[in-house]
Amino acid sequence: MTETTQLGLPLVQPAQAQKHVTVNEAFARLDALAQITLAGEAGVAPGAAVDGALYAVSAGASGEWAGEDGRLALFLNGGWVFVTPQVGWRGWRADSGVAVAFDGEDWVPGGGAFSPNGAGFVQRSVEVDHSVAAGATSVVPGFIPANATVYGITGRVVTDIGGAASFEVGVAGSSNRYGSGIGVSTGAWLRGITGNPLAYYSDTDVILTSTGGNFDGSGVVRLAVHFAELTLPRG
Template sequence: MTSTARLNLPYIAASQAQKEVTHNEALARIDALAHLVILDRDLSAPPAANEGDCYLVATGGSGDWAGKDGRIASYADGAWAFYAPALGMLAYVADEGTLSVYTASGWKDYGALLSSVATVSRSVSGAESRIGTVEEELSLSGASVSSSIVIPDRSIVFGVSCRTTEAVTGVWQYHVGIAGEAEKFGGYLGIAEGSTNAGVIGPQAFYADTPILITANGDTGSFTGGKVRVVIHYFLPIVPQE
């Protein structure tokens, strides 16, 4: 054998001259494929690249990528090198923030597991199951404050948690809810910095984008200061794409 079985790393032959050439080729291949980072997998033409950049060549490769569809393209020493993916290879797709594994039927995504909205499963037709954990810090003033983040239309909500990140002034407590249900995710909550609440509910479906509402509670009925971070915890189904 002249190369390894899985990554095709070249062996140094007995009594070989210029062994450094073969050795350096193997190092370059390992550097490209170990802990693989794919910057983009939707390009068919080579972009301007920096040393060490890797891409997955999309269908219809052109220019320097012609005939290299599905190969890993690595830019090194001012030129492109191409490698076939190996079974079980794990790659981080940087522009999508997702992990993908090479299987017998091609690349399979395993979601952006530490992102605020993560795909945890996907069908062959493109249907997805997503888990969302999105947050916003709100500065409080007046009788109530509405979030710019929303409970997404057609999502199933498990709860809204919150934390007082800056002591709330002007009132005794505050409520976290939605329009028409001021205490849905917690009522009479602490105004001291560091106070928290896990406002869980029986999972409930929402049929319109719905912002979170923080409402003042006290004799003045109005916030004069303070900040609260709210976090929406939800499940979102994505319909088949074909």
């Protein structure tokens, strides 16, 4: 055996010269793989990379990455080495700022438990900075994604909201499902938790409703929706 089975770390061989080269490469791989941080996912090598940069290689890879689909590409000592990820490996996508898990084929954002063929229980949080529109309501279009089971919505006012004394956060037919009496000054916050996680079967607008006057078109509120998704098994 010339490499370890899990992380592909090179092993020193009997009577090997220049042992430090192998040991140093093993340390460098361990440094990249023990706490995985993916710079991104791509099918071609970036034009410039720094030592330690780690990428997920997408399907149909070409150039220096040809034939390495689904593997991890690690830039070391001016060149690329490739490691095969194992089901259940977890890491962080630096380009999108989300935790990911490997299901045997893809790096799934928020992935938790997976079946042998990739059916997964995925938990995610999606955030948006919403500029409040003038009027009695202000709509965040399609903020709740289709087929999501929502635990709740949280938020914080990041710029003073004008015109209203307070506001509610909800959806059509339930204007205060995720909060009411929310302050309009910078720093005001909401934590709207549903008593039972609620399923939404199509993209759903989140609606801010003013109370004590209409919104005047100023202000920004940062909202995050927290939800679970069930992904399909592969064919």
